[in-house]
Structure formats: C-alpha cells, structure tokens
Amino acid sequence: NTVSLDNISLNVTGRVNMTGGMHVQNLTVVLQIEKANFNLNGLIDNPEFNSLLNTILNDNFCDFIRDSSELISSLLSSIVENVINSALKPKNDLIETSLKNIALADRRLR
Numbered sequence: 001n002t003v004s005l006d007n008i009s010l011n012v013t014g015r016v017n018m019t020g021g022m023h024v025q026n027l028t029v030v031l032q033i034e035k036a037n038f039n040l041n042g043l044i045d046n047p048e049f050n051s052l053l054n055t056i057l058n059d060n061f062c063d064f065i066r067d068s069s070e071l072i073s074s075l076l077s078s079i080v081e082n083v084i085n086s087a088l089k090p091k092n093d094l095i096e097t098s099l100k101n102i103a104l105a106d107r108r109l110r
Contacts, residue, residue: 001041007034012080021096022088027081030073036061 014027038057041050065072 002037002039004035004037004039005033006036008032009034014081021093022091023085024081024088027077027084028073029076029080030069031065031076032069033062033065 009030009032011030011032012027014024017023017025036058038054038061040054040057041047043050043053
C-alpha cells in the first residue's frame with residue numbers, strides 16, 4: 001500500500017501575541033496538493049474493489065482537497081493553533097512562575 005502526494009504546499013499565517021504569555025492567534029493554514037497517487041491493496045480481500053477505490057481516489061482526491069479548501073483550512077487552522085498554544089503554555093507557566101518568584105524575592109529584600 002502506498003500513497004504518493006506531490007507538490008504539497010502548506011501556507012501558514014497568523015499573529016504572535018505576547019500579552020499574558022506568548023501565544024498565536026488568527027492562525028490560517030492553507031493546504032494545496034497538486035497530485036496524489038493511491039495504490040491500496042488487500043482491502044477486504046477484493047482486488048476489484050481495490051482497483052475501483054484507487055481509481056476513485058486518484059481521479060478525485062486533489063479536486064476534493066481544492067473544492068473543500070475552506071473547510072479543510074478551518075479545521076487545520078484550529079488544530080494547529082491549539083497544538084502550538086498548548087506547546088507554548090508550559091513555557092508561559094514557567095516564565096510566569098519565575099517572574100512571581102523574582103517579585104517575591106525582591107519584596108523580601110526591601
């Protein structure tokens with residue numbers, strides 16, 4: 001079984017906000033695939049079905065991606081933004097805790 005995707009373009013735009021810790025917002029992810037080749041075998045042990053499915057996917061996959069680009073972009077944008085912000089959260093929490101500790105130490109020294 002193989003899937004070959006050629007000339008994949010992933011365009012990501014957005015903003016980084018530093019207020020209250022670093023996070024991204026208004027992220028937009030646009031996916032484009034110029035060519036796809038599916039060669040799936042052994043599905044439900046039916047060679048005719050495999051051939052039909054491969055033909056359908058090869059003939060329609062890129063058009064589907066293109067025609068559904070707004071929906072796909074919306075889904076990908078939300079997922080990628082959440083993943084990035086989740087990855088940044090522990091660092092933001094660490095920075096916030098460090099700043100609080102520095103402020104406490106400063107008050108004690110006064």
